[in-house]
Amino acid sequence: MRTLRRTWRLRPARIALAVLAVIALLAVAGGALAPHDPLGQHPGDMLRGPSGAHPLGTDYLGRDVLSRLLAGTGSSIAGALEAVGVAMLLGIVPGIASVWLGRTVEWTAQRAADTLMIMPFTIFAIAVVGALGNGLHQAMIALGVLFAPLYFRVTRAAALGLAQAQYVEAAELMGASRWWILRTHVWGKILPTVAVTTAQAVGQALLVVASLTFLGLGVQPPAPTWGGMLASDLGYLAQQPWAPLVPGAAIMITVGALNVLADAVRDSGAAAGDLRETGAAPPPVPVAPPNGPAADSTGPRAGSDDARVPDRDSHARTGAATGTASSQEVEQRVTTG
Template sequence: MRRVLAGRVGVVSVAVLAVIALLAAFGPLLAPHDPLLQDPRAILAGPSAQHWLGTDNLGRDVLSRLLAGSTLSLVAGVEAVAVGLVLGVVPALLSVHLGRVVEWVSLRVMETFVTLPFLVFAVAMTALLGNGLQQAMLAVGILIAPGFYRVTRAAALPVATAQYVEAAVLAGASPWTVLRRHVWPKVVPAVAVSTASLLGASLVIVSSLTFLGIGITPPTPTWGGMLATDLQYLYQRPFGPFVPAALIVATVGACNGLADALRDGPSRRPARRKVVADVAAST
C-alpha cells in the first residue's frame, strides 16, 4: 500500500474513491430532502438555498437524488465485480491444477462468455429474471468474468510449473495447500489490478444500463438514470447533466488510476535501488 501511495496518481485515486465511498455509505443520511419527494411548485428550479443543485422535472431535489444514487450505482458496480471475480478467478485456478478436462471446459465456457453481445445479453437476463439491478449486475459479472480468468490463469501458469511448487507436490501437499500457500500469493497482485480496472468498466456499464432504463424501475435514483433525465431538459437546465456525468467520470478515472498505481507500484523500489547503485558505481 505504501508503494501505491508513493505516487501522485495513487494518492489522488485513493482520495477520490474514499470520498465516493463515503457518499455511498452515508449519502442517504446526508441528503437534505427525501430523494423521492415531489414539489410541483419547484419544477426544474435552479440552485437555491433550499435546493443547492436545483430540482428535476418532477420537483425532486437533485442533490438528494445524487447522494442516494451514489449508493445504488457504487454497490451495483461492486456486485458486478464480485460476480466476475468468483466466476473468473476460481475456474482459472482450478484449470491450472485439476488437469486437462477442467482446463478445456473452463476455456470453452469463457470463450462463450466473450462472444455474448453485451446489450442483448443484459436485456435477455433482465427479461428472464426480472428488471432488477441485481439481475443486471449478474449479467455484467458474467460478461467481465473472462477478463479475470485470463489474467489469473496467465499469472498462475508460471507458478504452477515452478520447482518449489513441484517439490511441495512431491512432499505430499494437497492441491488446495499448493493453491493457498504458493499460487494465490503470486496471483493476488494481478487480480488486484484487474479488480480496480474492471470496477471502473463495471461502473461505466452500470451507468449505461441505467441510462437506458435497464435494471431499475422509476423513481429509483441512479447516476445514469439522472443523466438521461437531465438530457431531456437540457434547454431548461443546461448545467443539469454536468454533476452526474462528473461523478461517473471521476469515479471511473480514479479506478483506472488506482489500477495503474497498483501495477506500477512493485517496480518503484527496484528502480530506486538501481539509481542508487548507479550513483554509487559512478563515484
C-alpha cells in the same frame, strides 16, 4: 502487502484512494446526508437553477438534484460491486482450476470463456432481465457473468507462470498438497494482478450499470441512480443544458480514480518484479588499499598482477623499433665492407 505499501507511497494513489473514500462514504451514508427527500416532488420548483435551498437545482418534477445524486450513489456503486463480485467468483476459481486440475477442466473452462467473450454486454443483460425480471440483482448477475472471462484469463495467465516455478515444483516433490501450494505460494503472487483487474473492472462495471439504468434496466424509477438522472435530464436540455454534467461528473471522477489506482498498483507490482528478476543491488563502493590511497579507476592497482605484467602493445612497439634499428646497422656494415 509490500505492493500495497509501495502503492501507498505514490501520490496519485493516495489522491485516488481519498476520492474513493469519499465516494464510499456517500454510498453508505448518502441518503442520510441528503438535505431534502430525494423522492419528494415540488411542482412549484420545477427546473430551478442552483440556489441556497437547492445547490444543484431541481429536476423536471421539482426534486432536489443534490439529494438525488447523494442517494443514487449507493445504488450505482453497489450494483458495480455486485457485478464484479460475481465475476470474481466465476472467473478466478475456474482460472486457477484450469491450470491445476488437468486437460479436461482446462479445455472446458477455456471454451466457456471464449463463448462469453463474444456476447455483447447490453444485449445479454436485456435478455437476462427479460427472462428473470427487471431488477438490479438480475442485471448485475448477467453483468458479472460477462465480466468473468476477464478474471479467468488474467488469473490463468498468472497461474501458468507460477505452476513452473522452482519453489512450486520443490513443494510438490516434498509432498505438499495442491491446496497448501495454492494457498501458500500461488494466491499471494496472483493477488496484485487481481487487485489491478478489480480496480479496472469496477470502473467498467460502473459505466455499464449507468448505461443499463439509463435504459431503465435494473433500478426502477423513481429510485435515484446516476444513469437514471442522465436519462431524465436529456429531455430538458433546452431549459437546463448543464444538468447532465452533474451525474456525468460523478461517474467520470469515480471511474478516473479507479483507473489511477489500478495504474498505481500495476506500476508498484511491476517495479517490484523488475527488482526481483534483475537482482539489482547498489554499486560497489571502491575501498582504499590498506597501505595507500584508493587506486585510480583508470589504471591497474598497485601491487596487483596487472601492474607487474607489461603492456603487450608496448612490447610490440619496442620490438618493432629494435628490429628497424638492427636492420639499418646490417645494411651499413655490408655497404662499408
